[in-house]
Amino acid sequence: MRWASRLKDADRMFLIGALLLALIVLASALAPILSSFDPVRGTSPPMRAPSAGHLFGTDNLGRDVFVRAFAATRLDMMLAVVAVGVSLIVGTLVGAVMGMGGRSKVSGFLNLVVDSINAFPFIVLALGVVAVVGPSVPGVLSAIILTGWARYARVARARTAVIADADFVNAARLLGYGRSRVMIRHVFPNVYSESFAFALSELVIVILAIASLSFLGAGVRPPTPELGAMISEGRIMLTRAWWISVFPGAVLALAALSIQLIADGYERMTRYA
Amino acid sequence: MTEPIITVADLHVTFATPRGDVPAVRGVDLVVAPGETVGIVGESGSGKSTLARAIVGLVDAQSGSVTVDGRPVRPVHGRRSRADAATVQMIFQDPYSSLNPRQRPIDAVAEAVHVCQRLDRKASRARAMELLGSVGISQAQCRMKTRSLSGGQRQRVSIARALAAEPKILVADEPTSALDQSIAASLLNLLRRIQSERGIAVVFISHDLGVVRYLAHRVYVMKEGVFVEDGVTVDVFEAPRHEYTRTLVSSVPGAGTTVAHGHAPAQE
Amino acid sequence: MPRRRAGFTDVWRRHRAVQIVARGVAVSFIVATVAFSVLRFAPGDPVLAILGDQATPSAVTAMRAKLGLDGNIFVQYLRFLGHAVRGDLGTSITSGVPVARIIGDSIAPTLSLVAMTAILALIFSVPLGLRLALAPEGLFSKVFRVAASLSLAMPGFFLGLLALLLFAIRWGVAPVAGFTSTFPGALTYLWLPALVICAQLVPILARVFRASVLRTLDEEFIEAAIVRGVSRPRFYWHYLIRPSIAPTIALLGYITGQLLGASVMIEMVFSMPGIGTRLVRAVTTRDYPTVQGILLVFGVLVVLITTLSELVIKRLDPRAGGDR
Numbered sequence A: 001m002r003w004a005s006r007l008k009d010a011d012r013m014f015l016i017g018a019l020l021l022a023l024i025v026l027a028s029a030l031a032p033i034l035s036s037f038d039p040v041r042g043t044s045p046p047m048r049a050p051s052a053g054h055l056f057g058t059d060n061l062g063r064d065v066f067v068r069a070f071a072a073t074r075l076d077m078m079l080a081v082v083a084v085g086v087s088l089i090v091g092t093l094v095g096a097v098m099g100m101g102g103r104s105k106v107s108g109f110l111n112l113v114v115d116s117i118n119a120f121p122f123i124v125l126a127l128g129v130v131a132v133v134g135p136s137v138p139g140v141l142s143a144i145i146l147t148g149w150a151r152y153a154r155v156a157r158a159r160t161a162v163i164a165d166a167d168f169v170n171a172a173r174l175l176g177y178g179r180s181r182v183m184i185r186h187v188f189p190n191v192y193s194e195s196f197a198f199a200l201s202e203l204v205i206v207i208l209a210i211a212s213l214s215f216l217g218a219g220v221r222p223p224t225p226e227l228g229a230m231i232s233e234g235r236i237m238l239t240r241a242w243w244i245s246v247f248p249g250a251v252l253a254l255a256a257l258s259i260q261l262i263a264d265g266y267e268r269m270t271r272y273a
Numbered sequence B: 001m002t003e004p005i006i007t008v009a010d011l012h013v014t015f016a017t018p019r020g021d022v023p024a025v026r027g028v029d030l031v032v033a034p035g036e037t038v039g040i041v042g043e044s045g046s047g048k049s050t051l052a053r054a055i056v057g058l059v060d061a062q063s064g065s066v067t068v069d070g071r072p073v074r075p076v077h078g079r080r081s082r083a084d085a086a087t088v089q090m091i092f093q094d095p096y097s098s099l100n101p102r103q104r105p106i107d108a109v110a111e112a113v114h115v116c117q118r119l120d121r122k123a124s125r126a127r128a129m130e131l132l133g134s135v136g137i138s139q140a141q142c143r144m145k146t147r148s149l150s151g152g153q154r155q156r157v158s159i160a161r162a163l164a165a166e167p168k169i170l171v172a173d174e175p176t177s178a179l180d181q182s183i184a185a186s187l188l189n190l191l192r193r194i195q196s197e198r199g200i201a202v203v204f205i206s207h208d209l210g211v212v213r214y215l216a217h218r219v220y221v222m223k224e225g226v227f228v229e230d231g232v233t234v235d236v237f238e239a240p241r242h243e244y245t246r247t248l249v250s251s252v253p254g255a256g257t258t259v260a261h262g263h264a265p266a267q268e
Numbered sequence C: 001m002p003r004r005r006a007g008f009t010d011v012w013r014r015h016r017a018v019q020i021v022a023r024g025v026a027v028s029f030i031v032a033t034v035a036f037s038v039l040r041f042a043p044g045d046p047v048l049a050i051l052g053d054q055a056t057p058s059a060v061t062a063m064r065a066k067l068g069l070d071g072n073i074f075v076q077y078l079r080f081l082g083h084a085v086r087g088d089l090g091t092s093i094t095s096g097v098p099v100a101r102i103i104g105d106s107i108a109p110t111l112s113l114v115a116m117t118a119i120l121a122l123i124f125s126v127p128l129g130l131r132l133a134l135a136p137e138g139l140f141s142k143v144f145r146v147a148a149s150l151s152l153a154m155p156g157f158f159l160g161l162l163a164l165l166l167f168a169i170r171w172g173v174a175p176v177a178g179f180t181s182t183f184p185g186a187l188t189y190l191w192l193p194a195l196v197i198c199a200q201l202v203p204i205l206a207r208v209f210r211a212s213v214l215r216t217l218d219e220e221f222i223e224a225a226i227v228r229g230v231s232r233p234r235f236y237w238h239y240l241i242r243p244s245i246a247p248t249i250a251l252l253g254y255i256t257g258q259l260l261g262a263s264v265m266i267e268m269v270f271s272m273p274g275i276g277t278r279l280v281r282a283v284t285t286r287d288y289p290t291v292q293g294i295l296l297v298f299g300v301l302v303v304l305i306t307t308l309s310e311l312v313i314k315r316l317d318p319r320a321g322g323d324r
């Protein structure tokens, strides 16, 4: 492929990531529709090794691991996108307010809150939230949003402080633009583009965190198909039926890798544009 | 003599930094008459930009006063009135940070027209197109992405945006120092034309004596936060009284004798 | 930014050490507040979660008191802080043991794992970062970039599971589970989990170290040293590694956080009886006082290390810091 060698490194990474992600999304969209196997009720003989009929084998309850793995991927990706989207919006807004606030009392207080939330290991604080809300889909979502927004706030705060000092913002102030106009039309759009790049890289971390919580039994609970929970369920059968854990783990790693490549590529593309 | 449009009296500006206070402007007096072009020259770090920012209200004075068009200048962090915007506007040194990268030239200027002149969307865009045309930006360039404009084009867009407010004063902080020489020259011509056509006062800052000589009626020479000399341009350049001015003039071949860019400005 | 004149704030600014410590204390308070708030402000009612919605009002009242959830929120907060400062973190509702004791009993495996990992991570990432900095565009750097992407996209617990499967089960070169706190014996339990965490930590650290070496390489004294013909080992240590270490230390707080988070996962995978395992058990059994206590300890630990590393950096380079 001659055109491929002409691409820049960043473009190539982005492309490979996008292709990989497209494949995974396609598989998770189609697997539950096209396959006759039910992701929750087992209808096949249990613990069968991978074969043409069951690409990833079957688990101890006779469920097809392939169908389950991709149904799980769909759930994990949707949860991650929602969680990242909400934290991105909330965190960036708060961070922008903080960055504009300079040395005011409100932004000083918000600074402390953001730094303190970020002081916690992400997964630890998320576990704390799950303890209250309960191990469930809403539990996972609120855990990740309540602990995640502060990281976007930190990124947006730093970026806003830079942008708020830029000459085009000074020009806007000199022209008598109102505070909200300066914020919405001039500061925010320039902060947002960087926050978006950050969100892409966060998507990887959040997908892994969702799976991690579920792996620990503090996330989405069986029998709902979820990658971390599947890996955890297969754990005790690791020596007898490795495929029950290993295939979901591989799908999870590939999904994370594809997004990682997209995020890295995007970041480098926008940096050198 | 007419009432000055800018009066700066005993201005001090100090920056507090983690390594201690930095006095950037240390007692400066300056007057600018309506329609006059005043040059400020001095080496880098002498406090020119800080003074410029104090005049428009982008930094606060530590003591002293800045009166613009009969009123004390208002810090831009509060709400500025339309009258404030129509008094003084500024052109910045770095063309790459003085335009919002998310706006095309037409949008940036139309926004300024819309806010400052209270025109509706359509009228704003038409007026913006006119302004951009008058500073030499073509119709096609108006709709280009800011990212793809050159430094000189960006400065022209900045000028058009400033003119949208129809200010009485334009403060230009080294608007040409990031540009190639020929491009700088045409930008200077543009500034000259604007100054004479609109009769606005211009405070022109530069470390390039030739450029100041070409534009300014009067000049102030700044060093370490204070003015060491001021006067009518030709006098200062041809018979410098202060040691520092003499070194400045002698270090620029030709600046003291011939005029770098053709004809000298009208003299009093 | 223009600022007001000298005065109290100036004295404050000059004594950065005082400032760093004060900030550390302030953040500790807010960290404690976050640990406190999780129970109170996360959606859902812990009392009903424990007792079920059929509970009698008197049982509910009793449980509220037991969890410290009775009375005005402000009173609750002061009570919580007052107890925490004296080392009283409440009592586990599942076992009746004081939370402080639970933490004391399970902190040894966690801290050993964290320490072991930190040492291994430094041993790997310093030479790696140096190698990357000296040839930033070479094949080595490309391979590193790919490997780093791969390992960062790998779920840590899955990596641990694979390591367990291969090293412990297949090849039998590591124990499958457990921990002992005797010195050389602990190493047999620690090396594999520590390596698993390193697989994800080293790429990050090596990148940070590479960046600071690159910055150091730009400075003039490097050229001077080369011109003077300083000996190789001396050159590396004195002129490259030592001046580049400060930015890595600056990240120590962040790294501790990462390590503690990773240790939660890895302790579970390797069945180590550490705080992480305790925390997960407390979460799944809704043992709120224990959850709250462990959150507090983890948060304060990170703040403590961040504060210490800021002080160390201030020692190393008195000009460093300033506005963050």
Ligand SMILES: Nc1ncnc2c1ncn2[C@@H]1O[C@H](COP(=O)(O)OP(=O)(O)O)[C@@H](O)[C@H]1O
Residues within 6 Å of the ligand: B015, B016, B017, B022, B023, B024, B042, B043, B044, B045, B046, B047, B048, B049, B050, B051, C001
């Ligand atoms: N925001 C700021 N914070 C701290 N010091 C500053 C700031 N802006 C300018 N200075 C200092 O003030 C002095 C004058 O700077 P400036 O006005 O930019 O000079 P010039 O425009 O003549 O080059 C310099 O020593 C500069 O370092």
Ligand SMILES: [Mg+2]
Residues within 6 Å of the ligand: B045, B048, B049, B050, B093, B174
């Ligand atoms: Mg300047």
